[in-house]
Amino acid sequence: xxxxxxxxxxxxxxxxxxxxxxxxxxxxxxxxxxxxxxxxxxxxxxxxxxxxxxxxxxxxxxxxxxxxxxxxxxxxxxxxxxxxxxxxxxxxxxxxxxxxxxxxxxxxxxxxxxxxxxxxxxxxxxxxxxxxxxxxxxxxxxxxxxxxxxxxxxxxxxxxxxxxxxxxxxxxxxxxxxxxxxxxxxxxxxxxxxxxxxxxxxxxxxxxxxxxxxxxxxxxxxxxxxxxxxxxxxxxxxxxxxxxxxxxxxxxxxxxxxxxxxxxxxxxxxxxxxxxxxxxxxxxxxxxxxxxxxxxxxxxxxxxxxxxxxxxxxxxxxxxxxxxxxxxxxxxxxxxxxxxxxxxxxxxxxxxxxxxxxxxxxx
Amino acid sequence: xxxxxxxxxxxxxxxxxxxxxxxxxxxxxxxxxxxxxxxxxxxxxxxxxxxxxxxxxxxxxxxxxxxxxxxxxxxxxxxxxxxxxxxxxxxxxxxxxxxxxxxxxxxxxxxxxxxxxxxxxxxxxxxxxxxxxxxxxxxxxxxxxxxxxxxxxxxxxxxxxxxxxxxxxxxxxxxxxxxxxxxxxxxxxxxxxxxxxxxxxxxxxxxxxxxxxxxxxxxxxxxxxxxxxxxxxxxxxxxxxxxxxxxxxxxxxxxxxxxxxxxxxxxxxxx
Numbered sequence: 001x002x003x004x005x006x007x008x009x010x011x012x013x014x015x016x017x018x019x020x021x022x023x024x025x026x027x028x029x030x031x032x033x034x035x036x037x038x039x040x041x042x043x044x045x046x047x048x049x050x051x052x053x054x055x056x057x058x059x060x061x062x063x064x065x066x067x068x069x070x071x072x073x074x075x076x077x078x079x080x081x082x083x084x085x086x087x088x089x090x091x092x093x094x095x096x097x098x099x100x101x102x103x104x105x106x107x108x109x110x111x112x113x114x115x116x117x118x119x120x121x122x123x124x125x126x127x128x129x130x131x132x133x134x135x136x137x138x139x140x141x142x143x144x145x146x147x148x149x150x151x152x153x154x155x156x157x158x159x160x161x162x163x164x165x166x167x168x169x170x171x172x173x174x175x176x177x178x179x180x181x182x183x184x185x186x187x188x189x190x191x192x193x194x195x196x197x198x199x200x201x202x203x204x205x206x207x208x209x210x211x212x213x214x215x216x217x218x219x220x221x222x223x224x225x226x227x228x229x230x231x232x233x234x235x236x237x238x239x240x241x242x243x244x245x246x247x248x249x250x251x252x253x254x255x256x257x258x259x260x261x262x263x264x265x266x267x268x269x270x271x272x273x274x275x276x277x278x279x280x281x282x283x284x285x286x287x288x289x290x291x292x293x294x295x296x297x298x299x300x301x302x303x304x305x306x307x308x309x310x311x312x313x314x315x316x317x318x319x320x321x322x323x324x325x326x327x328x329x330x331x332x333x334x335x336x337x338x339x340x341x342x343x344x345x346x347x348x349x350x351x352x353x354x355x356x357x358x359x360x361x362x363x
Numbered sequence: 364x365x366x367x368x369x370x371x372x373x374x375x376x377x378x379x380x381x382x383x384x385x386x387x388x389x390x391x392x393x394x395x396x397x398x399x400x401x402x403x404x405x406x407x408x409x410x411x412x413x414x415x416x417x418x419x420x421x422x423x424x425x426x427x428x429x430x431x432x433x434x435x436x437x438x439x440x441x442x443x444x445x446x447x448x449x450x451x452x453x454x455x456x457x458x459x460x461x462x463x464x465x466x467x468x469x470x471x472x473x474x475x476x477x478x479x480x481x482x483x484x485x486x487x488x489x490x491x492x493x494x495x496x497x498x499x500x501x502x503x504x505x506x507x508x509x510x511x512x513x514x515x516x517x518x519x520x521x522x523x524x525x526x527x528x529x530x531x532x533x534x535x536x537x538x539x540x541x542x543x544x545x546x547x548x549x550x551x552x553x554x555x556x557x558x559x560x561x562x563x564x565x566x567x568x569x570x571x572x573x574x575x576x577x578x579x580x581x582x583x584x585x586x587x588x589x590x591x592x593x594x595x596x597x598x599x600x601x602x603x604x605x606x607x608x609x610x611x612x613x614x615x616x617x618x619x620x621x622x623x624x625x626x627x628x629x630x631x632x633x634x
Contacts, residue, residue: 001528001566003521027569030562041521041562043528045570205487209443 002044003029009037018042095321100252100282105289114320119313122285123294126310127269128241130156130164130212134204136240137271138231138262141219143245144273146170149216150183150304156212163189164212167203169234171195172218180216183304197230197237204238215240222261235266243269244293250283259287267291271308273299279324281316378481378491379617380413380510383517384526386497389548390516391423392591393581393610394494395452399598400614401490402453409446409488411457411481413506414496418459424449425594428458435480436473442480443487452596455488474502478509499529508537512617514578518549519559528566535571544578546613556580579613581606 004021008014011031018026022044031040092114096106109117128135135152137145149166156164166189168180177193184191192203204213215238220227235242244267246255259270270293272284288295295316297308309315381397383390391414398410412420412432421428430445435457446455481491493510495503507513513534517527527545534543545563550556560577567575584606590597597607 001525001532001570003525003528003566005521027566029565029569030558032558041524043566043570045566209441 002046003041004043005039005041007034007037007039011038011040014038014040092321095323096282098323099280099285099320101285102252102256102282105286114317115313118316122288122313122316123292124312125269125294125296127152127243127271127296130161130214131210134167134213134215134238134240136215136217136235136238136242137245138217138242138265138267139219139245140221140247140258143219143247144299145219145245146179146216147302147304148243148245148271148273148299148308149214150180151299151307152214153183153187153189154304155307157187157189161212162208163187164214165190165192165203165207167192167194167200167213167215167238169194169200170216170218197234200234201237213238213240222258222265228261228265231265241269242267243271243296244287244291245271245273245299246284246287247274248272248278248281248284249274250287252282252286255283255287256290259291259293263291263293267293269294269296271297271299272311275300275309276325281320285316377489378493378510379512379514380493380495380507381514381516382495382503382507382530383497383515383523384499384528384530385517385520385523388516388518388523389581389587390497391420391494392587392597393514393516393546393548394492395420395423396597396607396610397614398454398492399452399596400611401492403598403611404614406489407487408454409457409484409491410449410454411491411493412459413477413493413503414459420456420494421458423591423594424452424456424596426456426458428456431458432477433459436476442484451599471501471505474505477506481509499533504533504537507534508541511542513538513541513543514546515543515575516546516548517559517563518547519551519555524559524563524566527563528570531563531567531573531575532571535573543573544576544617546578547580549583550580552582553580556582578617579609581609581613 002022004018004026006014006017006021008017014031014037015028018028018040022042026042026044029041029043031038033039093106093110096109101109105121108121111117112120130152137149139145153164153166164187166180166184168177168191170177171193180191183189190207192200192206194200194203200215207213215234217231217234220231222228222231234240242262242265244259244262246258250258259267270284270288270291272281272295275298284295287293295311298311300306300309379397381390381394391412394410398408402408410420412418414420418431420426426447426449428447430440430447432445434440435442435445442457446457449456481493484491493506495506507530513530515527515530515534517523531543534541545560547556547559550559557577557580560580564575564577567573582605584601584604586601586604587597587606590600593600597604598611601607
């Protein structure tokens with residue numbers, strides 16, 4: 001736009017001057033009386049419309065997602081390439097059938113030593129470290145997300161970490177807030193109630209830099225578009241790592257579809273729960289395999305202090321063969337049986353570490 | 364879901380870019396004083412020196428920041444680590460890097476990174492003030508378009524009018540329907556400031572078909588020059604000056620009530 005300010009004794013004279021200066025298309029933008037006459041400001045638009053800015057190419061966020069789990073070590077037993085005898089394989093085939101593992105997956109797992117095949121077929125690893133990103137626990141209703149949240153918070157504090165921020169987005173289940181409140185007070189953890197993703201983000205913003213954040217969510221149906229959209233929004237807004245909390249004992253086909261659905265929403269890790277009360281593990285194994293989720297740690301107790309147990313191919317193979325959640329009985333004729341993997345029991349967080357050690361009976 | 368979609372869930376009216384087109388109209392001073400005025404309204408304010416080529420917010424504030432926007436963009440620091448607190452003003456400052464060609468010649472992708480940073484800052488601040496550089500370079504245009512509100516500062520000088528008009532015209536192209544508002548600075552008096560605004564508004568209505576509301580008129584005040592020379596703040600040093608009153612009125616009059624009420628709502632939901 002060109003602008004010209006003129007002064008004249010009369011307005012017609014001022015207009016004439018503007019027309020002479022800017023041409024017949026000049027527009028009077030303003031005028032006023034001044035000493036000795038009038039001041040007029042005219043304008044003329046001459047430029048063509050501006051070209052829009054070129055779109056920016058998407059760039060990856062600094063740091064990006066760091067979801068790679070720590071690879072589980074190959075069990076020593078598997079490394080020895082033990083060849084199982086036909087009797088043992090028959091027993092394992094029966095065991096996998098008992099657990100309801102789908103035929104295709106079962107065939108694959110029976111293709112070699114069970115520990116090795118589990119290690120080769122599934123991904124094992126720990127949950128992402130708290131601190132760099134929030135850890136969001138998602139899953140179907142009643143899976144044990146709140147209990148898992150509390151266990152992780154307790155583990156973090158008892159492990160010497162600063163009390164984490166716990167964000168509760170479960171505003172539907174009666175008692176969810178109360179459950180978390182008591183634990184948060186005990187741990188001196190900060191608890192925020194967030195009704196929507198923006199509120200969750202606000203809460204996270206208040207945490208100390210680098211502070212651990214756990215996000216507990218309400219049980220949801222990933223096949224429901226509105227619920228899925230809400231979870232997606234929460235994940236995108238908080239930029240959280242996502243672990244799917246799923247109870248053992250689900251139908252393998254149902255569990256596989258649930259796993260894939262949550263994977264599509266952003267879940268990368270699987271935390272099976274009710275390990276202490278479920279005999280069949282076909283559901284979680286199917287879900288982990290179908291959705292390529294990292295089998296990380298599992299819940300095997302309703303007690304917060306008992307924490308989560310690390311899952312390993314060795315432990316899982318033994319548990320599949322055992323076909324029960326009941327701990328193996330110590331046999332008087334087998335003095336080494338105490339070294340076998342067993343379910344975690346009453347020793348809390350110390351037990352968590354002990355189970356990790358016990359996961360490999362050869363150690 | 365994209366980050367942009369996620370960001371759309373956040374309150375709008377939070378990022379305010381201050382632009383002018385022409386240099387020397389008091390844009391940086393206004394950004395600083397507006398930051399202080401908004402903080403006095405109880406808001407957490409972050410002032411970002413987004414004058415990518417000739418950053419000088421730190422100079423006007425008498426700061427000697429060791430951390431700046433460049434460190435954030437190069438991944439050396441997080442946004443929060445790079446921010447300095449201006450205790451007297453009650454707001455936070457993210458310094459630019461004066462004379463940095465690297466910032467001035469930022470690629471569109473890098474500017475988008477800045478935009479993302481500003482969106483992320485919603486977690487820490489109620490309002491972010493972007494002090495944009497003079498001129499119409501693409502990085503400045505992008506930042507202006509990314510803001511929720513664009514405040515265009517103009518004086519009654521014809522060159523200021525044409526440059527402010529150019530900014531508004533580009534903004535109409537870059538962000539059709541965007542929220543752009545006028546601030547007339549260095550006005551002889553309120554009436555003269557209103558006339559200046561009316562001139563620009565008429566041009567925008569005639570040539571762009573766009574109504575640009577006037578957010579405020581800041582009267583010329585010698586005490587402004589005094590505070591700039593002393594590297595201090597007008598609202599602190601001359602709280603009863605005309606210019607101080609005008610900027611406080613501008614801050615109060617900015618139609619951010621909706622955004623603030625949404626923020627307050629969100630915060631109430633947080634125990």
